[in-house]
Amino acid sequence: MTNFSVSEENYIKSIYHLQQDTHTVNTNSLAVEMNTKPASVTDMLKKLKQKKILQYEKYKGFRLNENGKKIALTVVRKHRLWEFFLANNLGFEWDKVHAIAEELEHISSQELIQKLDNYLGNPSFDPHGDPIPDKHGNIPHLKQRCLAIAPINKTLIVSSVTNQTAEMLDMLKHYKIKIGSSLKIIRHFTFDGSMEIRLLKNAACVISDPVAKNVFVHYD
Amino acid sequence: MTNFSVSEENYIKSIYHLQQDTHTVNTNSLAVEMNTKPASVTDMLKKLKQKKILQYEKYKGFRLNENGKKIALTVVRKHRLWEFFLANNLGFEWDKVHAIAEELEHISSQELIQKLDNYLGNPSFDPHGDPIPDKHGNIPHLKQRCLAIAPINKTLIVSSVTNQTAEMLDMLKHYKIKIGSSLKIIRHFTFDGSMEIRLLKNAACVISDPVAKNVFVHYD
DNA sequence: AATTATTTTTAGATTTGTCTAAAATATATT
DNA sequence: AATATATTTTAGACAAATCTAAAAATAATT
Ligand SMILES: [Mn+2]
Ligand SMILES: [Mn+2]
Ligand SMILES: [Mn+2]
Ligand SMILES: [Mn+2]
Numbered sequence: 001m002t003n004f005s006v007s008e009e010n011y012i013k014s015i016y017h018l019q020q021d022t023h024t025v026n027t028n029s030l031a032v033e034m035n036t037k038p039a040s041v042t043d044m045l046k047k048l049k050q051k052k053i054l055q056y057e058k059y060k061g062f063r064l065n066e067n068g069k070k071i072a073l074t075v076v077r078k079h080r081l082w083e084f085f086l087a088n089n090l091g092f093e094w095d096k097v098h099a100i101a102e103e104l105e106h107i108s109s110q111e112l113i114q115k116l117d118n119y120l121g122n123p124s125f126d127p128h129g130d131p132i133p134d135k136h137g138n139i140p141h142l143k144q145r146c147l148a149i150a151p152i153n154k155t156l157i158v159s160s161v162t163n164q165t166a167e168m169l170d171m172l173k174h175y176k177i178k179i180g181s182s183l184k185i186i187r188h189f190t191f192d193g194s195m196e197i198r199l200l201k202n203a204a205c206v207i208s209d210p211v212a213k214n215v216f217v218h219y220d
Numbered sequence: 221m222t223n224f225s226v227s228e229e230n231y232i233k234s235i236y237h238l239q240q241d242t243h244t245v246n247t248n249s250l251a252v253e254m255n256t257k258p259a260s261v262t263d264m265l266k267k268l269k270q271k272k273i274l275q276y277e278k279y280k281g282f283r284l285n286e287n288g289k290k291i292a293l294t295v296v297r298k299h300r301l302w303e304f305f306l307a308n309n310l311g312f313e314w315d316k317v318h319a320i321a322e323e324l325e326h327i328s329s330q331e332l333i334q335k336l337d338n339y340l341g342n343p344s345f346d347p348h349g350d351p352i353p354d355k356h357g358n359i360p361h362l363k364q365r366c367l368a369i370a371p372i373n374k375t376l377i378v379s380s381v382t383n384q385t386a387e388m389l390d391m392l393k394h395y396k397i398k399i400g401s402s403l404k405i406i407r408h409f410t411f412d413g414s415m416e417i418r419l420l421k422n423a424a425c426v427i428s429d430p431v432a433k434n435v436f437v438h439y440d
Numbered sequence: 441a442a443t444t445a446t447t448t449t450t451a452g453a454t455t456t457g458t459c460t461a462a463a464a465t466a467t468a469t470t
Numbered sequence: 471a472a473t474a475t476a477t478t479t480t481a482g483a484c485a486a487a488t489c490t491a492a493a494a495a496t497a498a499t500t
Contacts, residue, residue, distance in 0.1 A: 027448055040488055042449055090335040100329045109320045115310040247478055260458055262479055
């Protein structure tokens, strides 16, 4: 496990996230994800292959090998621990933490991240409800279910949010939906797939199907 | 106040520190300080001059102008706040914080550093006793005096340490001398300039002149 | 199967930050 | 003042990360 540049780490992390969905990642989607040009992606792919981090055959797509995944997980771990710190200790709103963690995740000290982890109380989930890998790369798993298909009239706990754009988070803030919020589904509307919900100690409200599709919950 | 790269920020900070002593800084000393080659320094000087941060005439030395000093102070502020966090909150020893803060000082968010400052309780001094500039660049000043020439038999408070190498800090740790320690000078030895001191609740001990020259104290 | 469109890679250029070796300037010594 | 030494700058090269434009490979459509 050599040393990786900021740029390499960003590529590795993005590939990791993309290959969760698409089993084999292609050049264009990575270019979109990284806000760069396909030619630049190809250059980096060659480098990562040479560093024995990546399975890659020209024109055939690519994915991280075990070494690559390990590196990705350390970056993800750092990202989410810093996000937790920013939200929980410094009081940042959850839609502001990502951009800053994007820089902090590249600080290299192992000892720092271990001490930070302990200082924060070894949290398992970041402010968006995403799991924080432990120092061995193990990811805590929470069986969660999309709010759109969750059972009616049962107490549900919001566990994560897929779409983490500022627009989405602004919307959730309006409804006072946060990670950890308790809510019940009162009824569905078949007309547009919207649903009426009630948050603990709040009046009932109606959320649209696109919103419900982005919210994940767990229950006992 | 444009945006500066990590490398530029490091140069700016080093120039700032050097020009505290030598009123006009020269290429070679900056090269030594930055662990680089004089030719690289010259290249950077041209760039910083062009960015209107630096007073610089070929072959005649250089120094930061007011704009440059302002930028230097924001970097110093970030560096020392992070050092405080690392020592005070995460429990790092004071000889481990510098290297990590050298990376953290380049995180760009203004809001982050302001929230961190508040979270830490707006500290005035870092773990080495160096003053932390406030958000306007004002530096808290503590009239301190070198231990080597401090008055005998008076209660002295250790306020800072000039030489912050691991070797020096290792030595101070052995004597249990920390920032904030109370001590009295018992006597001087003219033979080698060493002195006998006694730390609060400790046996007396003898420290060498080079050690005493690096420790600064204040008293009422 | 041939043609068209899309995706991916290559070739060559650019910017940033660094380096070595040589040239220019300034300083010190005889 | 002339010469030697030290310091600083320039010239030219290189690695990393990016880009544009063109070429090559793959996929989709007639
Ligand atoms: Mn990043
Ligand atoms: Mn997150
Ligand atoms: Mn630095
Ligand atoms: Mn310090």
